[in-house]
Amino acid sequence: MSKQFLGETAPLVPPIYQSSVYTIPDLDALDAIMNDGEPGFIYARDAHPNAKRLGQLLAQAETAEWGVITSSGMAAISAIVLATVQQGQRILASNRLYGRTVQLFTQELGRFGVTTEYVDANDLVAVEIALQKKPRLLFVETMSNPLVRVVDIAALADLAHKHGCLLVVDNTFATPVLTRPMELGADFVMESLTKMIAGHSDVTLGFVGGNDADMLPAINTAVSIWGLASNPFDCWLAERGLATLDLRMRAACKNAEQLADWLAEQPGVLRVWYPSRDDHPDLAVAERVLDGGFGHMLCIELEGGRDAVNRFMHAAPGIPFSPSLGHSSTTLSHPATTSHRYTSPAERKRQGITDGLIRLSVGVEALEGIQAEMAKGLA
Numbered sequence: 001m002s003k004q005f006l007g008e009t010a011p012l013v014p015p016i017y018q019s020s021v022y023t024i025p026d027l028d029a030l031d032a033i034m035n036d037g038e039p040g041f042i043y044a045r046d047a048h049p050n051a052k053r054l055g056q057l058l059a060q061a062e063t064a065e066w067g068v069i070t071s072s073g074m075a076a077i078s079a080i081v082l083a084t085v086q087q088g089q090r091i092l093a094s095n096r097l098y099g100r101t102v103q104l105f106t107q108e109l110g111r112f113g114v115t116t117e118y119v120d121a122n123d124l125v126a127v128e129i130a131l132q133k134k135p136r137l138l139f140v141e142t143m144s145n146p147l148v149r150v151v152d153i154a155a156l157a158d159l160a161h162k163h164g165c166l167l168v169v170d171n172t173f174a175t176p177v178l179t180r181p182m183e184l185g186a187d188f189v190m191e192s193l194t195k196m197i198a199g200h201s202d203v204t205l206g207f208v209g210g211n212d213a214d215m216l217p218a219i220n221t222a223v224s225i226w227g228l229a230s231n232p233f234d235c236w237l238a239e240r241g242l243a244t245l246d247l248r249m250r251a252a253c254k255n256a257e258q259l260a261d262w263l264a265e266q267p268g269v270l271r272v273w274y275p276s277r278d279d280h281p282d283l284a285v286a287e288r289v290l291d292g293g294f295g296h297m298l299c300i301e302l303e304g305g306r307d308a309v310n311r312f313m314h315a316a317p318g319i320p321f322s323p324s325l326g327h328s329s330t331t332l333s334h335p336a337t338t339s340h341r342y343t344s345p346a347e348r349k350r351q352g353i354t355d356g357l358i359r360l361s362v363g364v365e366a367l368e369g370i371q372a373e374m375a376k377g378l379a
């Protein structure tokens, strides 16, 4: 806003620039912005102040050189692929990923002549063998959705680079509070800001961070041309969420760790998946990769399959069935019918995503309240 209104004052909270287009003084000013990188905005699908600010803040949090905001987490993955992969090239991906990511790679990119191979990213020998086919990207989740399998990002980065491949890490479950993939050698980090970072289930956004300055124009071009851009209000909300991310994440991780141990003792719970526990296959990797907590996500396997899950939902309405994650209070989801609905039954079985599996996104409310509601559901 102009000096005429604000004088020497300025708002403590940044304004929402809810404008799809900007006014430009003349053609020379336009050229200076477009050709010479002078500050300024033209059209919100290309760039706008709220996204620019948020991108910078997140890049800082992720220790990346640059950051770009996208309309969703899926848009962030799309932007990376569109900026880096050519027709005929290959992607190597973890065989434990969010279901929509797998659909993007196999179903959508397959139509454009890109082949995706899936590998157990916790088996470094298998990864190295697969890298010999010279994929352009290796794509993994720091902590996988839903069974919170943790990968050794530094080891994967070394292997990928040895074979001329770029490592992309989806850090949505961990957030930069627990690990910063760029510090461990990733070439790109991406986040669904929809989850813990915005943190209040009222935003859909994504983030791409990187270090290679040459890649930034390609990402920006993909975001603009493929229509993956964010809107100002969501960016403003996400910036507000980011301010308390550290506090929320640490409180939620503490709750989740205690809840996981408590749940393991409860009747009707066949198995608990949480990476701080001795029975989690990746405890040792998690201790190396994560710092300050083991995450706010955990899974439990209920005795009695789908019927037991339905009974749990009716008996414990205080833990809403709400198929997302990262809300301020605890919610649950059912991966077999939501995030992995379009994954084949055989593949779900291989991953351990059974009909009795409940995924919990643990919030920051008092642990006793979560336990009391869980006890109702389990009874």
Ligand SMILES: Cc1ncc(COP(=O)(O)O)c(C=O)c1O
Binding pocket: 072, 073, 074, 075, 098, 141, 145, 170, 172, 173, 191, 192, 193, 194, 195, 204, 205, 206, 324, 339
């Ligand atoms: C691990 C992970 N990555 C990416 C996404 C996609 O994010 P969005 O829903 O913001 O597109 C999700 C969504 O659930 C997710 O869980």
